[in-house]
Amino acid sequence: MRGPMEHQVAIIGTIADTLILPLFEGTNKPPNRALVGLSRNAQSQVKGAFASEDFDGKAGKTLSLWDSECKVILLGMGKSDGLKENNARDAGAKIVAGLGKTHGKNLAVRFTSGWKSNQMIAFAEGMMLRDYKFDKYMSKDEDDDDDDAPYNVTFQASARHQEQLTAGCNRAAAITTGVHIARDLGNEPANVLYPMEYASRAQAFAKGKGNLSVTVLDWDDLQENKMGGLINVGKGSEHKPCMVIWELNAKAKDGPCPIIIGKGITFDTGGISLKPGAGMDEMKFDMHGSATVFGLMVALHGVNHKGHMMGISCMAENTPSSTAYRPGDVIDTYSGKTVEVLNTDAEGRLVLADGLWKAGEFNPEYIIDLATLTGACVIALGHEASGLWSNDDELLERIRKVASDSGELAWPMPLLPAFEKQVTGSKIADVKNLGERYGGSNSAAAFLKQFVPEQGEGDDKKQYPWAHIDIAGTGWGTSTNATVAHGATGVHVRTLVRLINDE
Ligand code: BES
Ligand code: ZN
């Protein structure tokens, strides 16, 4: 596999195999210092492009110029004052997507007049995010090791930007590592990545890191704890379920902490309520919530996050067999509530029920769960936004904002009493795992709400602030996400780093 992009920050000077010049609209000559170090030939080509108006700096326009020493890509960024971080990030991603073998592995990106530090950092982040391949299962061409070499990128800017740009690029690299690990886990096939394999990888990552611990509740522990949601969903598979509990900076514990929960169905066949065959392979991604939790822990550790926080991954494989749970079963959950199972394909909410209840034991500041929970959410929002539900308007707004700033939209959806009524209407158990046909992502959220733990006593009792993010449409297969070519996206690792780590 190709390693992560290497990068450094420097003042404008050296050239490389390829020089990328992201330029703003509205000048008719190359900005100051844009051409430093280039050969005469390359300089006159760039000047000619400006003079002839073949290059006008309009957003998204590119022009490639060939020189034997250094190829030059002129990239139009549109107007300088209007450049949003999200657009800068996408532009960086698109440049990497368009690179070919002829551009070489050494790149220089030269930020000239008009660029602000935050825009440069976003551009760099886009390049890093997009520089990802999941090719571990492809046979390699022996003579072609160069293709596997990582890019080495120098981000160049004037002296006054060096400090901020250096810090920002290092931070972006640490976060990108987390995003890429989330993608790796998502892309990993289900014959390789099953619940206890996720647990081993989590333990391996935490090993030797003094401020990060991973506790695994295995099959026996689940029985002891009567975690009926995980047990029942996972018991049909030879690969038994588990709960993985992450804790970062336990020593910094002072009061309540954020807790992030992930749905980790390593493969969702639907169980006895079997899914149709077409596209079933995509259900290897049904653990993307837990992949995001893993990537988030990696990213927060990487940016040297100081606060106390926790993660809970609810891992199981949902498959039919003679030991599988069935439609009609009434199961216990960790909360003590019983559930009538009307469809074994609505399994995510059952494993999350145990995770949510578990979170109540750790003094949460707020609880957020991420899950590829419903096809209905994909129908509602396509691949363009995750669904966002919350019992707390302030938490909802904070998540909406950081998600939007990250270019990973989370769209508010209704948590309505009518949907709660649907899932509490069982004739024989406390709740049922199926609502009515329409609005299925809302009844799923309403189901989860039944398992959100409460704080306080008596009349003051109320649920902890909780939000649910349905990533069924955004976890993979998004053709409009510039930061990823195909497969798992690593969605919301960046959103949650902003939420938890940004002041
Ligand atoms: N993992 C699926 C949801 C899903 C479907 C994610 C398509 C991504 C793409 C989930 O476990 C599921 O099967 N949900 C059912 C719920 C239904 C039985 C109430 C669904 O969405 O059809
Ligand atoms: Zn399912």
Ligand code: ZN
């Ligand atoms: Zn599922």
